[in-house]
Amino acid sequence: MGKISGRIVVLILIMALALSGCGGTVGTETKNMNIITDNxxxxxxxxxxxxxxxxxxxxxxxxVVDTKEAFEKAYPGLFVEVRDFRSPNLIEExxxxxxxxxxxxxxxxxxxxxxxxxxxxxDTGIVVPFLPEDIGIHMEEAAADGMVSFLNEAEILFYSxxxxxxxxxxxxxxxxxxxxxxxxYMPNPLRSFSTYAFCxxxxxxxxxxEDAYEAYAGEKLxxxxxxxxxxxxxxxxxxxxxxxxxxxxxxxxxxxGKADFGWCVSSKLRLADVGYCLAPVYKLTPFSGxxxxxxxxxxxxxxxxNSAKLFIRFLLGEKDGQGAGLRPFxxxxxxxxxxxxxxxxxxxxxxxxxxxxxxxxxxxEKEKRVSFWTDILKGNR
Amino acid sequence: xxxxxxxxxLTGIISILCLFALCLNGCTSKESRxxxxxxxPESAHVQDPENNYYxxxxxxxxxxxxxxxxxxxxxxxxxxxxxxxxxxxxxxxMFGEDFxxxxxxxxxxxxxxxxxxxxxxxYYENTxxxxxxxxxxxxxxxxxxxxxxxxxxxxxxxDLKAVLTAFKEADPNGNEIxxxxxxxxxxxxxxxxxxxxxxxxxxxxxxxxxxFGLNENSNDLYAATDExxxxxxxxxxxxxxxxxxxSIWDGNLKQLMEMCNSNQDIVGAFTTSSISDVIYQGNxxxxxxxxxVPPVEGPDGERNSLYIxxxxxxxxxxxxxxxxxxxxxxxxxxxxxxxxxxxxxxxxEGKDWIYSDGSDVSVYGGVSTITTVNYxxxxxxxxxxxxxxxxxxxxxxxxxxxxxxxxxxxEYINGRAYMSYEDHLPKVNGFHPYDDRLSEYIDTALExxxxxxxxxxxxxxxxxxxxxLSY
Numbered sequence: 027m028g029k030i031s032g033r034i035v036v037l038i039l040i041m042a043l044a045l046s047g048c049g050g051t052v053g054t055e056t057k058n059m060n061i062i063t064d065n066x067x068x069x070x071x072x073x074x075x076x077x078x079x080x081x082x083x084x085x086x087x088x089x090v091v092d093t094k095e096a097f098e099k100a101y102p103g104l105f106v107e108v109r110d111f112r113s114p115n116l117i118e119e120x121x122x123x124x125x126x127x128x129x130x131x132x133x134x135x136x137x138x139x140x141x142x143x144x145x146x147x148x149d150t151g152i153v154v155p156f157l158p159e160d161i162g163i164h165m166e167e168a169a170a171d172g173m174v175s176f177l178n179e180a181e182i183l184f185y186s187x188x189x190x191x192x193x194x195x196x197x198x199x200x201x202x203x204x205x206x207x208x209x210x211y212m213p214n215p216l217r218s219f220s221t222y223a224f225c226x227x228x229x230x231x232x233x234x235x236e237d238a239y240e241a242y243a244g245e246k247l248x249x250x251x252x253x254x255x256x257x258x259x260x261x262x263x264x265x266x267x268x269x270x271x272x273x274x275x276x277x278x279x280x281x282x283g284k285a286d287f288g289w290c291v292s293s294k295l296r297l298a299d300v301g302y303c304l305a306p307v308y309k310l311t312p313f314s315g316x317x318x319x320x321x322x323x324x325x326x327x328x329x330x331x332n333s334a335k336l337f338i339r340f341l342l343g344e345k346d347g348q349g350a351g352l353r354p355f356x357x358x359x360x361x362x363x364x365x366x367x368x369x370x371x372x373x374x375x376x377x378x379x380x381x382x383x384x385x386x387x388x389x390x391e392k393e394k395r396v397s398f399w400t401d402i403l404k405g406n407r
Numbered sequence: 408x409x410x411x412x413x414x415x416x417l418t419g420i421i422s423i424l425c426l427f428a429l430c431l432n433g434c435t436s437k438e439s440r441x442x443x444x445x446x447x448p449e450s451a452h453v454q455d456p457e458n459n460y461y462x463x464x465x466x467x468x469x470x471x472x473x474x475x476x477x478x479x480x481x482x483x484x485x486x487x488x489x490x491x492x493x494x495x496x497x498x499x500x501m502f503g504e505d506f507x508x509x510x511x512x513x514x515x516x517x518x519x520x521x522x523x524x525x526x527x528x529x530y531y532e533n534t535x536x537x538x539x540x541x542x543x544x545x546x547x548x549x550x551x552x553x554x555x556x557x558x559x560x561x562x563x564x565x566d567l568k569a570v571l572t573a574f575k576e577a578d579p580n581g582n583e584i585x586x587x588x589x590x591x592x593x594x595x596x597x598x599x600x601x602x603x604x605x606x607x608x609x610x611x612x613x614x615x616x617x618x619f620g621l622n623e624n625s626n627d628l629y630a631a632t633d634e635x636x637x638x639x640x641x642x643x644x645x646x647x648x649x650x651x652x653x654s655i656w657d658g659n660l661k662q663l664m665e666m667c668n669s670n671q672d673i674v675g676a677f678t679t680s681s682i683s684d685v686i687y688q689g690n691x692x693x694x695x696x697x698x699x700v701p702p703v704e705g706p707d708g709e710r711n712s713l714y715i716x717x718x719x720x721x722x723x724x725x726x727x728x729x730x731x732x733x734x735x736x737x738x739x740x741x742x743x744x745x746x747x748x749x750x751x752x753x754x755x756e757g758k759d760w761i762y763s764d765g766s767d768v769s770v771y772g773g774v775s776t777i778t779t780v781n782y783x784x785x786x787x788x789x790x791x792x793x794x795x796x797x798x799x800x801x802x803x804x805x806x807x808x809x810x811x812x813x814x815x816x817x818e819y820i821n822g823r824a825y826m827s828y829e830d831h832l833p834k835v836n837g838f839h840p841y842d843d844r845l846s847e848y849i850d851t852a853l854e855x856x857x858x859x860x861x862x863x864x865x866x867x868x869x870x871x872x873x874x875x876l877s878y
Contacts, residue, residue: 088695088814095692110691115812214768217812271768271810275823282827300550301559388670403766 042284061155062324064335068344072101073333080105081333084120085135086113087293087320092354097340100350103332112272113137113219117146118237120325124152132328133337137291138173139223140319141388142208148173152238153323156338160345161364166321169363175319176342176352178361180292180380181224182315183278197311198235199242201287202262211276211288214269215399220291222317226395227383229256234312241311257398264402280304292371295359306359308378316381319363320355343367419572441471441734445499446490448506450477452785452793461791463751469738469748483508489725491521498729499739503533504794513721523732524724529632531739531797533722536752537681537818538771538805542828543615544598544607545821548676548696552587553578563704564608564641571650574675581673589675590645592655593663594703598680598713599679600655602853603643607707607713609638611833615715619839630849631876634707636869642857656854660684665786668693680715681783682824683817691815699824702831712831716838722797737849742797753796753808754790767809770822782816836838848875 029314035085041187064071075081083090083106094106109131111119115137123129134153147153155174162170169175185193195201201210215225218344228235234254239247252258270276273290273381280288281302295306307314323343326332340351347366356362369375447456456475466473476497480486490497497506502508516522517529532805548560552821553570561567573579573590580587593599597614610629610747613621617633620627623709629635645651654663667685669825679685680870686693704710711843725735741747753760758779767775783790808817852872 086814088691091692091695106692110695110814112810112812112814214766216766217768269768270772271770271819272814275826276550278823278827282830284826284830299557300553301562351607400764400766404764 030162032068062154063159064156065159066332066335068336068339071332071336071339072104075101075330075336076103078330078333080107081133081330081337082107082109082110082131083133083135083337084109084111084131086111086114086116086137087135087355089293089354089357090135093351094282094340096350096353100340104134105338106337113140114142114217117136117142118192120147120152123325125148129325129328131325132330132334134323134325135176135320135341136321136323137219137223137318137319138175139316139383139385140219140226141223141385141392142219143321144173144385145389148323154326156324157333158335158339158342158345161339161342164347164364164366166363166365167191168284174323174338174342175363176322177320177355178363178375179220179318179320179359180315180375181220181289182292182378182380183307183310184280184288184294184304185307186280186283186285186287186303188281189286193305193307194286195310197238197242199239199258199259202259204285206266208268209284209286210263210267211270211279211285212404213272213276213290214266216396216403217271218273220273220318221289222399223318223383223388224289224381225260225399226262226340226388226391227316227381228313228393229254229398230384231312231381232256235259238312260398260402261405264406267402267406269406273359276407277302277304281388291318293355293357294361295371295381296357298358304349306378308373310379313379313381316383317326317375318383408838413691415760419746420426422782441472441731442474443498443731443734443738444474445501445738446476446478446497446498447501447792447795448504448776450504450793450795452504452787453791453795454787454789456792459789460755461790462615463745464736464750465741465747468741471734471738473738478506481505484512487516487521491516491519496728498735499723499725501723501792501796504793506795508721511697512723513724521727522725523729523735525736530721531610531723532719533794533798534719534800535717536794536798536800536805538625538802538825540714540716542825542832543680544604544678544849545680545682545711545824545828546601546678546700546703547602548700549579549672549674549696551696551767552675555581560698560700561703564706567605567703568641568645571645571675571699572648573606573791575649579675580672585589586673588652588654588666588673588677589650590655591652591658591666591674591677593658593660594656595660596680598678598683598715599660599663599684600859601651601676601678602655603713604678605642605645605703606635606638607709607711607827608703609707610634611710611711612638613833614846614850615711615713615841616839617842620832620850621714621838622836625683625837625839628876629710631873634709636863637706639853639856640865642853643859643863645856647859648705651857653858656858658733664695667697678865681817683821684819694815694820699820699827701827710831711833712828714832714835717727722795739797743799745799745801745804747800748800749777749804751791751794751796752784752800752804753777753779754781756787759783759790761810763807769807770810771806772822772826773806775809777804778809779811782811782813785817787826798875845876 088110091108094108123131130135157174213221215222232255236247247255249258273294274288276288277294277297279285322338328334343349343352347364356370358371361375362369547815556573556577561570574587574589583727590601592601597603603614606860618630639684664685668687702710723739760777760779763775763778855861861868
């Protein structure tokens with residue numbers, strides 16, 4: 027009797043666990059690369075979402091506030107709360123929610139290039155990708171590969187148009203010249219994922235940097251105690267750099283004319299529309315920055331699953347790409363991940379001197395690269 | 408089955424006696440702890456003062472039991488009047504958040520002998536929770552409206568007028584109603600008056616020092632200059648064209664807050680010393696609506712930023728009737744130490760903050776000294792008193808605190824704005840003392856000129872104004 031009742035308990039537990047596992051993905055199926063799909067129509071999702079609570083979105087981009095407002099207009103009765111973080115802090119908050127067992131957040135929008143987002147939230151299953159099939163067929167392959175990316179951007183060099191009419195440099199090594207001391211601004215790479223993606227990835231491009239140096243100086247680069255060309259470059263250029271907390275400070279310094287140059291996310295180019303004095307450096311030997319992208323994911327076991335799915339559909343531009351949710355993001359300095367939505371930027375990504383981060387390598391060599399940048403930053407202060 | 412051994416009688420008696428003694432000792436120890444009765448204003452940001460980490464820490468350090476009385480009224484003078492006319496046994500009253508008292512108000516209670524005075528000390532100060540002296544006024548503008556109308560951030564006074572005119576005429580909030588207020592303000596603080604900001608595009612204008620230059624020995628009254636008059640003329644034009652709202656003179660802070668935080672999105676621009684003066688905490692949507700505008704250049708190239716000298720606020724007083732004044736002084740003195748003040752500002756070391764290794768950037772762009780792990784300021788928490796009571800955080804930490812990574816954090820938003828303003832601050836060589844009579848005279852004249860009750864274009868009117876400046 028005792029054994030039998032024990033087995034029943036185990037059976038019930040297994041069933042409960044199985045049911046619990048299904049809880050987060052009712053009515054859904056998992057497609058390639060663990061992408062969750064759902065064939066429910068927006069109307070069906072809306073009907074179910076009306077029975078749910080306020081949707082909570084964690085984001086690294088304030089542009090989602092416009093999406094929220096459009097979403098609440100499109101779907102009366104649904105409400106969205108936006109919480110706006112810097113990438114590392116967003117990851118910490120999502121992890122905390124997961125550890126507590128009751129995640130506050132339903133949808134996450136985050137820069138996904140440094141490897142942190144992937145290793146800490148995606149690979150651990152804390153966030154899961156949701157991509158409706160009718161939208162998925164329009165997405166570029168890289169945008170639906172284990173994570174759902176809804177926007178391409180870049181971490182790119184800008185120059186101040188308050189100081190220069192045209193970009194005064196052609197080669198990245200020119201930035202090491204003394205005349206640019208304290209005239210180059212850059213977000214702290216250990217606090218900005220996109221900046222880290224660029225800085226850390228550049229360590230995989232030593233040959234290009236060596237060639238660029240030769241073209242600039244007319245002689246081969248002497249490493250002078252550094253391990254490679256990239257480390258040599260960053261050690262020298264960091265003497266000219268003022269590190270900031272975020273891209274916003276970089277754009278403000280460019281606009282104030284305090285900075286000649288600054289690295290920041292390309293989407294800040296939209297500020298030129300309201301008069302900010304900044305312009306991107308599209309052509310620079312050997313590169314001006316790196317490609318980045320933004321992911322939108324659901325938290326695993328989120329409370330408001332239908333609202334989350336509806337919101338993600340809306341953000342992705344809906345089936346025909348005409349939805350209002352993506353519009354706040356299709357601005358100057360951004361590029362579309364869909365084949366039926368044009369880029370926000372006039373110049374295509376393929377015509378810009380950018381490197382592409384190898385995320386797995388960034389994850390694998392994180393300790394070494396973080397250590398290098400920690401030393402650089404301490405030396406800079 | 409083993410039998411339980413009987414406890415020997417003597418052993419049993421000794422054990423009972425020991426327990427009794429221990430109990431007595433515990434009771435005595437608790438009884439012998441000094442009790443201090445402390446009145447603390449109610450705060451939405453402090454969950455439970457009785458079990459607050461900081462209060463417990465203070466109790467541990469001093470060996471006192473702090474008996475907390477929660478003040479539920481917002482009027483300091485009302486509370487103190489009631490307290491001193493009653494028999495209430497309160498040793499210390501703490502101030503902070505919305506429960507503040509001015510030096511003038513306090514002096515009445517000092518004169519009446521209700522407040523304990525030790526030498527020159529009548530109160531224990533709170534030197535503030537953010538960076539000291541610096542930028543005193545920032546212009547915030549509606550970014551969504553700029554975008555909607557394809558306008559640029561104004562760089563000079565001509566741009567400013569053009570932008571405000573477009574705000575008024577072109578329905579930037581898109582509701583097809585002419586409900587836009589191009590520029591709003593309040594009479595409650597100089598920093599809330601856009602007029603003070605605009606005058607700084609004509610000549611350095613420091614209402615906090617009666618509009619004198621920042622030189623103690625100087626009698627350069629900038630309010631008597633032609634440039635000041637030109638600034639008033641410009642403001643009058645804006646007012647006549649409906650670009651400056653009457654709230655600048657008639658509205659209180661609460662009304663300004665309601666306007667700026669309205670979901671109807673009706674305000675185009677306003678000024679503050681901190682965005683948190685006007686925008687509600689925890690409202691990222693509204694915060695995203697406004698961005699700072701660097702100082703605006705005037706017709707003669709003037710572009711000044713108002714300098715403000717932070718004055719410590721009153722953090723706490725000891726009542727004269729207290730019979731534990733020495734203990735009260737010990738507690739309040741402890742609260743002014745760096746160790747206590749860091750808890751009072753940032754919470755528990757190791758959990759809420761750590762000393763920085765210097766690889767971070769501070770909110771104000773300098774070297775980091777403190778890294779916040781959990782940023783709990785102005786949230787509902789139970790680690791500190793959210794700025795209530797005496798506090799004296801060393802400047803190196805206030806200046807060196809890192810950003811918490813929340814884009815809508817007020818200190819970060821202000822810090823970024825300060826960086827755009829700092830280059831336009833005047834060189835400070837000293838301060839002319841604030842002159843009540845003179846300031847009131849100029850404030851009144853400004854209002855009359857700008858609102859058209861007096862004609863700023865009339866030389867006779869201007870001469871009469873100048874004559875009135877004699878002091």
